Amino acid sequence: xxxxxxxxxxxxxxxxxxxxxxxxxxxxxxxxxxxxxxxxxxxxxxxxxxxxxxxxxxxxxxxxxxxxxxxxxxxxxxxxxxxxxxxxxxxxxxxxxxxxxxxxxxxxxxxxxxxxxxxxxxxxxxxxxxxxxxxxxxxxxxxxxxxxxxxxxxxxxxxxxxxxxxxxxxxxxxxxxxxxxxxxxxxxxxxxxxxxxxxxxxxxxxxxxxxxxxxxxxxxxxxxxxxxxxxxxxxxxxxxxxxxxxxxxxxxxxxxxxxxxxxxxxxxxxxxxxxxxxxxxxxxxxxxxxxxxxxxxxxxxxxxxxxx
Amino acid sequence: xxxxxxxxxxxxxxxxxxxxxxxxxxxxxxxxxxxxxxxxxxxxxxxxxxxxxxxxxxxxxxxxxxxxxxxxxxxxxxxxxxxxxxxxxxxxxxxxxxxxxxxxxxxxxxxxxxxxxxxxxxxxxxxxxxxxxxxxxxxxxxxxxxxxxxxxxxxxxxxxxxxxxxxxxxxxxxxxxxxxxxxxxxxxxxxxxxxxxxxxxxxxxxxxxxxxxxxxxxxxxxxxxxxxxxxxxxxxxxxxxxxxxxxxxxxxxxxxxxxxxxxxxxxxxxxxxxxxxxxxxxxxxxxxxxxxxxxxxxxxxxxxxxxxxxxxxxxxxxxxxxxxxxxxxxxxxxxxxxxxxxxxxxxxxxxxxxxxxxxxxxxxxxxxxxxxxxxxxxxx
Numbered sequence: 235x236x237x238x239x240x241x242x243x244x245x246x247x248x249x250x251x252x253x254x255x256x257x258x259x260x261x262x263x264x265x266x267x268x269x270x271x272x273x274x275x276x277x278x279x280x281x282x283x284x285x286x287x288x289x290x291x292x293x294x295x296x297x298x299x300x301x302x303x304x305x306x307x308x309x310x311x312x313x314x315x316x317x318x319x320x321x322x323x324x325x326x327x328x329x330x331x332x333x334x335x336x337x338x339x340x341x342x343x344x345x346x347x348x349x350x351x352x353x354x355x356x357x358x359x360x361x362x363x364x365x366x367x368x369x370x371x372x373x374x375x376x377x378x379x380x381x382x383x384x385x386x387x388x389x390x391x392x393x394x395x396x397x398x399x400x401x402x403x404x405x406x407x408x409x410x411x412x413x414x415x416x417x418x419x420x421x422x423x424x425x426x427x428x429x430x431x432x433x434x435x436x437x438x439x440x441x442x443x444x445x446x447x448x449x450x451x452x453x454x455x456x457x458x459x460x461x462x463x464x465x466x467x468x469x470x471x472x473x474x475x476x477x478x479x480x481x482x483x484x485x486x487x488x489x490x491x492x493x494x495x496x497x498x499x500x501x502x503x504x505x506x507x508x509x510x511x512x513x514x515x516x517x518x519x520x521x522x523x524x525x526x527x528x529x530x531x532x533x534x535x536x537x538x539x540x541x542x
Numbered sequence: 543x544x545x546x547x548x549x550x551x552x553x554x555x556x557x558x559x560x561x562x563x564x565x566x567x568x569x570x571x572x573x574x575x576x577x578x579x580x581x582x583x584x585x586x587x588x589x590x591x592x593x594x595x596x597x598x599x600x601x602x603x604x605x606x607x608x609x610x611x612x613x614x615x616x617x618x619x620x621x622x623x624x625x626x627x628x629x630x631x632x633x634x635x636x637x638x639x640x641x642x643x644x645x646x647x648x649x650x651x652x653x654x655x656x657x658x659x660x661x662x663x664x665x666x667x668x669x670x671x672x673x674x675x676x677x678x679x680x681x682x683x684x685x686x687x688x689x690x691x692x693x694x695x696x697x698x699x700x701x702x703x704x705x706x707x708x709x710x711x712x713x714x715x716x717x718x719x720x721x722x723x724x725x726x727x728x729x730x731x732x733x734x735x736x737x738x739x740x741x742x743x744x745x746x747x748x749x750x751x752x753x754x755x756x757x758x759x760x761x762x763x764x765x766x767x768x769x770x771x772x773x774x775x776x777x778x779x780x781x782x783x784x785x786x787x788x789x790x791x792x793x794x795x796x797x798x799x800x801x802x803x804x805x806x807x808x809x810x811x812x813x814x815x816x817x818x819x820x821x822x823x824x825x826x827x828x829x830x831x832x833x834x835x836x837x838x839x840x841x842x843x844x845x846x847x848x849x850x851x852x853x854x855x856x857x858x859x860x861x862x863x864x865x866x867x868x869x870x871x872x873x874x875x876x877x878x879x880x881x882x883x884x885x886x887x888x889x890x891x892x893x894x895x896x897x898x899x900x901x902x903x904x905x906x907x908x909x910x911x912x913x914x915x916x917x918x919x920x921x922x
Contacts, residue, residue, distance in 0.1 A: 279693055338879060343693050344604045345878045348834060351827055352874030359867035476704045476823060479697045514712030521705045525698055529684040532694060 247509065250389075255505030257394045257463060260401040262497035264456030265474055266481040267408055270493040272449035273482055275425045276442065278336055279347035282354035283478065284471020286328060286450045289357070290320035290457030291466040292365055298372040310375040313458075317400075320458040321451040328450025332443045340442075354472070361468040369467035378462070393462045400459050408452065409490055421445050484524050485534050492536030500524060549759065553894060557842040558755075565748045575737040582744045582812040584852035585751055586612075589805025591833045591844035592751075592758055593798030598830070599838035600767060601794035602774030603691065607681075607699030608802045608829045610706050611674040613821030615803025617710075617717070618673060620816035621657060622666040623726035623734075624718075643725070648715030657716075663730060670807045671800055678799035682792035689788070691777075700823055707822035722817025726810065734811060747808045751845070754801055758841050761797070770794055802829075831870070834877050836884050843886025850885075 265287060272280045280286075297316035301309045331353065339346045378396060381389040412418040423431040424441045432438045460466070481500055485492030500520060507516035528534070550558055569581055590608050597603050628642045636646040641653050659665045681702065685695055710717045718724070726734070733739055761767050769790055773780045781787045810816045819825065836847015851873075859866040881887050 277693075279696070335875065335879070342882075344696065345882070347604070347606075347693070347696060348830065349875050349878040351831075352871040352878070354871075355867045355874070356871035359864065359871070363864060472824075476700055480701055483694060483697055512712060514708050518705055518709050518712065521701055521708075525701050525705070528694075528698060529688065529690075532685075532688050532690040 248506075251505055251509050252502065253390050253394065254508075255502040256398055258505055259498050259501035260394075260397045261456070261460060261463070261474070262477065262481050262501050263401050263405060263494055264459055265453065265478040266485070266493045266497055267405060267490075268449040268452035268456065269478050269482050270485070270490060271408075271412075271452070272446060273479070274489070274493070275421060276340075276445055276449075277343050278340070278446070279343060279350065279479075280449070281347055281350040281475060282331070282357060283350075283450075283453055284473070284475040285354045285357035285361075286324045286453040286471075287457035287460065287474070288361060288466060288468070288471040289324050289327060290454030291461045291470070292361065292370075292457075293320040293323045293454065294458040294461045295370050295372050295466060302373065310377060313375070313378075313462075317455055317458045320454040322454075324454025324457070325447040325451030328453075329443050329447035331450075332446040336446060337439065337442065358468050358472070365468070367468060369465040369470070371465035372461045374462065397459050397462050404452065404455060405490075405494065411448075412490065417441075417444070480521065480524050483534060484528060486536040489534075489536040492534055496535055549763065553890075553897075554759075554842070561842055561845065562752070565751075566745075570741070570744070575740055578744055579740045579812060580856060581849070582740070582747055583809065584849045585747055585845075586805040586809040586812065587829060587832055587852060588751060588845040588848040589754060589808070590798075590802040590829045591836060591848040592754055592841060593801030594830060594833040595838060595841050595844045596758055596761060596770070596801075597794045597798035598833065599840075599844075600762065600770040600774065601791060602770075603791055603795055604696045604830070605699045605795065605798065606696045606823070606826050606830065607703040608798065609821045609823075609826035610699075610703050611678065611799040611802035612806035612809070612825070612829070613706065613710075613816070613818070614674040614677065615670045615806030616810045616816040616820065617723070617806075618660070618666055618669045618803075619807035619810035620723040620726060621660040622663060623729060623810065624723045625657065625660055626729070626731075627725060627727040642718070642723070644718040644721070644723075645715055650715045654716055670803055674799045674803035675796050678796045679792065682795040683788075686788040686791040686795075691791070700826070703821065703823050703826045707818050710818040710821060718817075720818060722815055722819070723810075724815045724817075726814050729811070735814065740812070743808075743812050747812065750804060750808065754804065755841060755845075757797075758801075762841070766790070766793075831874055834884055835873060837886030837889075839883055840886035840890075843884055843889070847885060 265283070268286070269280065269283050272278050272283070294313070294316040297319055298309075298312055301312040305312075335349055335353065336346060339349060374393060378393045381391045382395065383389055410418075412421065420431070420436050420441050423434075423436060424438050424445075428438055431441075457466070457471075460470075464470075477500075481497045482493055484500065485494070485496035503523065504516050504520040507519055510516075511519075565585075570578060573581065590612055593611075594605070594608060597605060624642045628640065630640040633639045633641070633643065633646070636643065638646055638651045641650065645653070660669070681699070685691075685698065690698070711720050713719075728734060734743065761770075769780065769785060773785075773787055773790060777787055806816070806820070809820065832848040832851050833844045834847070835851050836845065837843030851870075855866060855870070858869060877884055883890070
C-alpha cells in the first residue's frame, strides 16, 4: 500500500493524519475535562454530559443567527460571546439539575447513571421539539475559513487550529481553578473527605453545586467549540458519551493530566489506524485496546494513591 | 403442576399463579395474533430482566452490556435461520447461490468459515448458550478477578456493547450490517411466519420463561443466593469469611448472560429478524430500565416491568411519539428518586399489607390466632 507514495508524500500524510487526530483530541479533551470533574472528582456518572454539550452547541447556533440578523458588522467576533453564553447556559442547567436530582444520589453512584440517563432522554426530546430533528450547522466567520499552507503538501484548516488553541486555553484555566484557587482547594477537600471538609467550615453543598455546574459549563464550551468542526443534532451528544467515559476512565478518574494523556493516545491511535483501515474497524481496534488495557490496569494510566 | 410450598412463599406463589394465568390463559384468549406476537417480543426482554435481577438486584453488579448477550443469542439463532432461508433454490438469482443475500450484495463468494457450523440446529442451540456464556466468562474473569466493579464495570460493559455494535455494522458482508438479518423463514422446514406458528412459538417462549424463573428462584433460595446478597451488602466481609467473591460474581454475570441470550434467540424466532439496534448502548440501558421499573429485587416484578414498559412504549409511541421519551425519562428519574424498588416495591409496601390484613381478619373471625405473618415474611 505504500508503493504508490513517495517518502515526502508519506510524511505529509502522517502529519495531516496526526493533525486530524489533534482535532479529535481537542474534542475529547473538552468533553472529558467536564466529565473528569463530575465523574472523577464527584463520582457522579453523568450520562447526560453529551446533552449539556449539545446545549452549548445550540446556544452557539442561536447566537450566530442573532448576530447575522441584528449585528452583521460584529459577526466575525460572535463566537467569543457565544462561548460565554454556552458556558453560562449549560452551567445554570447543571446547577439546577444538581439541586433537583443529583444531590439526593451522592451515596448511590450507580443510580446517578440511571437517573442522568433518564435526564438525557428528556433533554434530547426537548431539543427535538424546540430545534427540530434535523442537524443544524453554524456559519463560520470569514477569518475562520480556509487553511494554512505549512508546506506545499501540508495544509491545516484554520478552524481546527482555533479549536486546538481554545482547548489549550480552557485546559489551563481549569487546571488553574482546580489546583491554584481557593475554591479549587475546597472542591478537592470535599472530594477527599466530605465530613472533615464540612467540619472545617466548607459549605459542602454549595461546593457540590458549583462543581457540578462548572463541569456542565465546560461541556457547554465543548459543544460551542464542536460547532466549528461539525453539525449539531438532538442526538449528537450520545455519540460521544461512551468515548468520553473511556477517556476519563482510561486516564485514571481523578487525574487531569491522565485525562489529557489518555485523550491524546486514544485520538492519535484512532486517526492513525483510520489511514490503514476503515473508520469502523479503527474505532473497534482502538476501543478494544482501551478495554484490554483497562482490564490489565483497572485504575487507569495515572492513578492517585488515595487511602479508602 | 405441584408446587412445593417451601419453593415459593405465599406472596410469591400468588405472583406465580397470577403471571401464569395471564401469560398462559388470559392473553392468548383475549388478544389477536398480531398483539400476541407483540407480547412475545416484550417477553424476550423479560428474560434479560430476569438475568438482571440475579446479577444486579441480588449480586449488585450493574451490567450495561446485556444487549451484547441478547444480540449474541439472537444472532446465533438468526444465522441458523438465515442459512436455511438461503438454500440454493431460494437464492438462484444471486451470483453465488446458496449464501445469504447480504453476502452476495457485498461481493462475498463463499460462506465464511465461522458460518459453516450454523447449518446444524444442535450446534446452534449449544452456541446460543455457550457463546454468550463463554464471552461473559471471559469478561467476568478479567474484571472480577482484578476486583474491578461498580461504576467501572458498568462503563466497560457499555464500551463492549459499543464495540460489538460498531463491529456488526462495519462488517456488513459477514453480519448483514445495519439492516441485520432479515427475511428469516423456516425452522427445520417448519414455516415460522404464519399465525399458528406464531401462537406455538409464543407458548414455547412462555414455557421457557417459566423454566428460567424456576432456575432463578432456585438460585435465589439456595445458599448461593444468600451469598450474592451478602456480597452486595458487604463485599469485604464475604471475602474475609473465605468465599471467593470473584467466582460468585462471575457466576451471576454468566447466568444473566445466558438468560439474555435465550431471550435474544426467542426474539429472532418470534419477530423474524435480528439487527444491531438491539445490541448497542441504548437497548442495553433500556433493558436495565425495565428491570428497575419492575423492581430489581423481584423476579416477577422485573418480568412485569419488561411487559408493562414495552406495552407503554408501543402504545405511547404509536399515539404520542413526542411524549414517549419525556415519559420514559421522567419514569426513570422517578423510579430512581422516589421508589428504588420499583413496582414490586410499591406492591409490597401498599398492596401486600392490605391483602395480609384481609387474610388475617378472616382468620381472626374464624377464631385463629394470627401467626401467619411470620410464615409470610420474605425469605431473605
